[in-house]
Amino acid sequence: MSSLDPRESQTQDRCFYNRKEKSLGLLCSNFLKLYNHDGVDSIGLDNAAIKLGVERRRIYDIVNILESVGVLVRKAKNQYSWKGFGAIPRALDELKGEIQREKFYTFRCRNSVNVSDENQNGGPSNSKTDRQDKPLALCKVDNRKEKSLGLLTKNFVKLFLCSDVDFISLDTAAAELLGDLHDPTAMRTKVRRLYDIANVFSSMNLIEKIRHPDSGKPAFRWIGLKGSPKNGPATALNLTDSKRRFGTDVTNADLKRYKLESSSDWQLYGKVNEPLPMKPESLKDEYDQKSMEHHLKHGSMDFVYGPFTPASVPNVGVSDNEKVRQIQDWENFASIYRPRYRNQGTF
DNA sequence: TGCTCCCGCCAGGGG
DNA sequence: CCCCTGGCGGGAGCA
Secondary structure (H helix, E strand, O other), X not given: OHHHOHHHHHHHOHHHOOXXXXXXXXXXXXXXXXXXXXXXXXXXXXXXXXXXXXXXXXXXXXXXXXXXXXXXXXXXXXXXXXXXXXXXXXXHHXXXXXXHHHHHHHHHOOOOOOOOOXXXXXXXXXXXXXXXXXXXXXXXHHHHHHOOHHHHHHHXXXXXXXXXXXXXXXXXXXXXXXOOOOOHHHHHHHHHHHXXXXXXXXXXXXXXXXEOOOOOOEEEEXXXXXXXXXXXXXXXXXXXXXXXXXXXXXXXXXXXXXOOOOEOOOOOEOOXXXXXXXXXXXXXXXXXXXXXHHHHHOOOOOOOOOOOOOOOOHHHHOOHHHHHHHHHHHHHHHHHOOOOOOOHHHO
């Protein structure tokens, strides 16, 4: 029996085993390299698993995260259609819309503690009430969905979109998503999943890893699409990319460039005075630092339409003035509203 | 030693 | 009933 354990055979040739080669981030890069082309329409999970040489299980992880930001849409069992990075702005807009609705909902039900318990329509709902009204079986389904990687991904993104902070540690994000629950086990599980998401987002260059200047603890900064090079994120199949994975690319010298004004009640960190994102040398040419600095100097946590923004994306058509107004709206919103994104299944 | 996160078990559910 | 789906956490790799 134990001889069938694949891990045992791996152990036998441990010297050939490299954990980084198996990372979800690298797998995501390879996945994108495989499908992020013009003309790609349909994706079969079996096909993807075979081509990438991984188990289906890992494909599910990638696909669920990508679907949460609009890059993929599930068509049928085993089948997804490719939407590409151009679909991200719309997906983010939808998330922002949800935040707005949740805000409105909170305003109306100001005694409600929990803001973001979502129903399947993406709208807010009072989970406790819903749960009381639903048959047990349905609650079970909801419970599972509420804990899904996809929903967690959306809520993780919302933390960036609705906040005026520059970076979030995974611990903080997990605590936010867990709400009032202070269960160490749930916390560990949540952080594990957030690592998965962060790895995928990092490989897409939607976020980047930085370190808290004081504690040195890892945190993540939202870059948005502008962090991605011309034809999508840095693609992999080489290990230099995977080195961008956590920790290895952050130097102490870089840390000193960060200053904090204050920490918020989220234990999130205040605005960065002189934001200089940490990018490995190998990626510097892919990175529009000027644009990032400008963006951050103006204090917007709004994503910026990157080179992928397609003509079909609705917001592309808005005027510059309108864009500025929208950003200002979001800044105002962020300054007064800090919803709590929680996967209620943890209760 | 703590952080990171791969890996695969197994429950749930759709076809 | 089979197989797809994906939550979950043990435990190994790594800095």
